[in-house]
Amino acid sequence: MNQYxxxxxxxxxxxxxxxxxxxxxxxxxxxxxxxxGKDSIVLAYLSKKAFYPxxxxxxxxxxxxxxxxxxxxxxxxWLVNELQVKLVVGSVQESIDKGRVREETGYNASRNAxxxxxxxxxxxxxxxxxxxxxxRRDEEKARAKERFFSHRDEFGQWDPKNQRPELWNxxxxxxxxxxxxxxxxxxxxxxxxxxQYIQQENIPIPTLxxxxxxxVISRDGALLSxxxxxxxxxxxxxxxxxxxxxxxxxxxxxxxxxxxxxxxEKIIEEVAASRxxxxxxxxxxxxxxxxxxxxKKSGYF
Amino acid sequence: xxxxxxxxxxxxxxxxxxxxxxxxxxxxxxIFEDQLEAVEASSQKRGFDYVDLSLLTDGLKSERExxxxxxxxxxxxxxxxxxxxxxxxxGHIQYTRNMVTGASTANLALILIDxxxxxxxxxxxxxxxxxxxxxxxxxxxxxxMDLVDYKQEVYxxxxxxxxxxxxxxxxxxxQFVPISALVGDNVVNRSEKMNWYQGATLLHMLExxxxxxxxxxxxxxxxxxxxxxxxxxDHHDFRGYAGRVAGGIFRPGDDVLVMPSxxxxxxxxxxxxxxxxxxxxxxMSVTMTLEDEIxxxxxxxxxxxxxxxxxDQDIDxxxxxxxxxxxxxxxxxxxxxxxxxxxxxxxxxxxKLDINSxxxxxxxxxxxxxDIARIRIRTAQALQYDSYRKNRITGSLILIDExxxxxxxxxxxx
Numbered sequence: 263m264n265q266y267x268x269x270x271x272x273x274x275x276x277x278x279x280x281x282x283x284x285x286x287x288x289x290x291x292x293x294x295x296x297x298x299g300k301d302s303i304v305l306a307y308l309s310k311k312a313f314y315p316x317x318x319x320x321x322x323x324x325x326x327x328x329x330x331x332x333x334x335x336x337x338x339x340w341l342v343n344e345l346q347v348k349l350v351v352g353s354v355q356e357s358i359d360k361g362r363v364r365e366e367t368g369y370n371a372s373r374n375a376x377x378x379x380x381x382x383x384x385x386x387x388x389x390x391x392x393x394x395x396x397x398r399r400d401e402e403k404a405r406a407k408e409r410f411f412s413h414r415d416e417f418g419q420w421d422p423k424n425q426r427p428e429l430w431n432x433x434x435x436x437x438x439x440x441x442x443x444x445x446x447x448x449x450x451x452x453x454x455x456x457x458q459y460i461q462q463e464n465i466p467i468p469t470l471x472x473x474x475x476x477x478v479i480s481r482d483g484a485l486l487s488x489x490x491x492x493x494x495x496x497x498x499x500x501x502x503x504x505x506x507x508x509x510x511x512x513x514x515x516x517x518x519x520x521x522x523x524x525x526x527e528k529i530i531e532e533v534a535a536s537r538x539x540x541x542x543x544x545x546x547x548x549x550x551x552x553x554x555x556x557x558k559k560s561g562y563f
Numbered sequence: 564x565x566x567x568x569x570x571x572x573x574x575x576x577x578x579x580x581x582x583x584x585x586x587x588x589x590x591x592x593x594i595f596e597d598q599l600e601a602v603e604a605s606s607q608k609r610g611f612d613y614v615d616l617s618l619l620t621d622g623l624k625s626e627r628e629x630x631x632x633x634x635x636x637x638x639x640x641x642x643x644x645x646x647x648x649x650x651x652x653x654g655h656i657q658y659t660r661n662m663v664t665g666a667s668t669a670n671l672a673l674i675l676i677d678x679x680x681x682x683x684x685x686x687x688x689x690x691x692x693x694x695x696x697x698x699x700x701x702x703x704x705x706x707x708m709d710l711v712d713y714k715q716e717v718y719x720x721x722x723x724x725x726x727x728x729x730x731x732x733x734x735x736x737x738q739f740v741p742i743s744a745l746v747g748d749n750v751v752n753r754s755e756k757m758n759w760y761q762g763a764t765l766l767h768m769l770e771x772x773x774x775x776x777x778x779x780x781x782x783x784x785x786x787x788x789x790x791x792x793x794x795x796x797d798h799h800d801f802r803g804y805a806g807r808v809a810g811g812i813f814r815p816g817d818d819v820l821v822m823p824s825x826x827x828x829x830x831x832x833x834x835x836x837x838x839x840x841x842x843x844x845x846x847m848s849v850t851m852t853l854e855d856e857i858x859x860x861x862x863x864x865x866x867x868x869x870x871x872x873x874x875d876q877d878i879d880x881x882x883x884x885x886x887x888x889x890x891x892x893x894x895x896x897x898x899x900x901x902x903x904x905x906x907x908x909x910x911x912x913x914x915k916l917d918i919n920s921x922x923x924x925x926x927x928x929x930x931x932x933x934d935i936a937r938i939r940i941r942t943a944q945a946l947q948y949d950s951y952r953k954n955r956i957t958g959s960l961i962l963i964d965e966x967x968x969x970x971x972x973x974x975x976x977x
Contacts, residue, residue, distance in 0.1 A: 264574060266775070266778075266780050266812065266842075266844045267566060267774075267778075268566075268567075268643070268846070268847065269564045269565055269566065269776045270565045270566055270567040270646040271565075272847075273567045273846060274567070275848070276807060276846050276847050276848040277846070277848075278847045279848040282790070282809045283788050283789045283805050283806075283848070284788065286789060287788060287789045287861055287902070311835070311837075312835030312848070313791055313799055313805075313878045314803070314834065314837050314850070315791075315793050315795070315798045315803075315837075316791050316793035316794075316795070316798075316801075316834050317793070317795075326865075336629065386873075387571070399637045400638075400639045401641070402632055404639055406636040406638065407634045407636050407637075409634065425634065426970045427660060427663075427885050427967055427970050427973070428664065428970075429663070429664055429667040429668075429959070429961060429970075429973045430667045430668060430955065430956065431668075431807070431898075431956070431961045432901075432959065432960070432961050432963065434899060434963055434968070434970045436897075436968035437968060438968065441894075449637070450637070450648055452639045452641070454641065455646070455818070546593075
């Protein structure tokens with residue numbers, strides 16, 4: 263046995279750094295889509311490693327639904343300062359005010375789907391030609407066939423039947439005017455890999471991921487945090503529970519899980535023992551069997 | 564230390580490939596309750612009276628409507644010993660293109676043989692592509708042993724047939740295992756019905772196959788991907804060459820040769836992020852600084868003075884044509900090789916290969932979708948390359964159509 267091989271985390275890190283550098287080399291105006299979730303946080307830290315000692319040569323773009331967890335916003339501003347990186351915010355509220363999109367109504371109303379319009383508008387406004395995201399292939403079945411370099415037409419749409427073949431580590435980022443790419447450097451990571459990497463690299467994460475006391479209601483098997491944006495149904499009684507979040511999405515639709523995990527080690531134990539996927543707590547994926555595929559085709563993350 | 568093993572599977576509708584993948588995910592507890600519930604629900608909706616594990620691997624709506632898989636899908640599972648990435652290539656007409664794609668990043672290929680049918684045309688195709696793409700390891704799974712009463716003679720005959728055929732291929736490491744993916748014999752758990760089989764289960768083979776030597780650690784190659792120049796007060800003179808090591812081992816103090824310029828220098832430091840490291844080897848992404856200030860840019864290759872890639876404009880390549888639109892001699896295309904992109908013209912189609920019989924077809928005028936052929940190209944500037952046999956990174960390339968920007972072919976340099 264020789265010593266010249268990498269652990270799976272080091273190999274995934276090397277692959278992601280390669281992809282991030284390739285984006286900067288091949289595109290004129292790349293950006294990193296930052297959601298405040300652990301995946302985009304890991305992506306930001308990988309970007310720092312990729313260009314050290316230079317600063318990250320692209321901005322973080324946050325599509326702000328206006329329905330954020332306050333903890334996400336605190337963390338975002340801290341991170342931007344920590345990494346000395348530029349922040350660009352695209353506001354869903356502005357898209358609503360301008361009449362670009364119409365707010366959903368009803369009990370399960372969410373701004374999640376509205377983000378797509380704001381995202382595409384932001385990409386067009388700043389003329390970004392590559393938008394990197396923290397999506398992983400293990401998250402959802404429509405993502406299992408996504409490329410590292412995913413081509414989007416001038417309407418921002420994804421055509422799953424007409425993807426470019428992607429071989430070895432040779433990425434083809436050529437495009438026509440007006441088209442752009444979505445790039446997913448951590449495609450090959452699983453939820454567990456992300457947590458193990460956060461542990462290995464001591465990456466600070468938002469407090470939402472750790473256990474805390476919160477007022478929640480139980481709806482369709484998910485625990486939703488009470489907030490100004492959550493319309494209660496008759497008979498729904500908010501109660502205080504010790505919970506944490508596995509993903510950080512739009513506040514009214516991101517479900518919490520009951521948990522006592524207050525350290526990364528305990529979170530990893532919990533993820534290892536979990537019998538549900540992290541997106542199992544996301545109401546937006548449950549709308550139909552192909553909810554994610556349909557949103558992706560129209561230009562969702 | 565947990566390692567990563569990437570493997571590819573290929574097969575047609577009925578050979579049990581989806582069931583095998585479902586079995587590996589299910590028995591290694593990589594399927595979650597909500598995924599299983601979703602699959603149970605759609606099995607019911609379709610009127611099946613069993614849970615169809617293959618629904619786990621059929622991702623897209625358009626595919627489910629047609630009941631076929633149109634693209635390579637990637638699956639993940641882990642055991643306490645290793646993390647696995649499966650490149651799951653479907654087996655219909657576009658099969659060659661997808662199999663080549665899935666094989667390009669794999670350390671290992673799983674070949675499924677139906678115990679009732681023995682070696683069929685597809686077995687030859689899968690195996691040939693695995694050998695063409697230089698996948699270092701093959702595991703041949705003789706599946707559906709439950710349907711041949713777990714008979715040793717059936718298995719032995721298939722193993723013998725496969726060995727006599729595979730002696731023509733360039734694959735050094737081939738293992739065999741008799742399994743039933745449907746019932747789970749010898750996949751994750753040992754079968755109680757095949758006491759005559761003394762070998763390991765499939766999962767044990769996947770966990771223990773020796774992959775440390777799959778990368779080339781002899782011939783040092785560092786394709787420069789990006790030049791890092793912070794232009795800040797703290798790092799005023801810093802000039803770092805970022806890239807992923809494609810072969811060999813680099814250490815601070817090593818004498819190096821930069822191609823194509825021919826400049827020589829010494830490695831000063833090697834960084835991974837902020838940390839200085841003692842050595843860099845494939846597949847590490849690092850930043851290298853050199854002792855001398857020389858002009859190096861993206862696409863250059865840093866190698867050793869006594870061991871460096873070839874440099875030439877006329878190159879022989881085995882290609883797989885991957886586009887609907889055929890091509891012919893004199894076609895003008897772009898080639899992307901390591902981090903370089905240059906114009907190229909197709910000078911000659913030397914022969915096409917019938918991948919079922921491995922016979923050469925001479926005098927071919929066109930390359931069609933899924934054709935495999937040996938061609939000669941002439942590039943506008945010299946490429947610095949190795950043969951694919953020697954190095955899968957510096958020996959591989961893709962061809963791009965300049966009008967549509969599509970990737971139209973993959974190539975292995977001869």
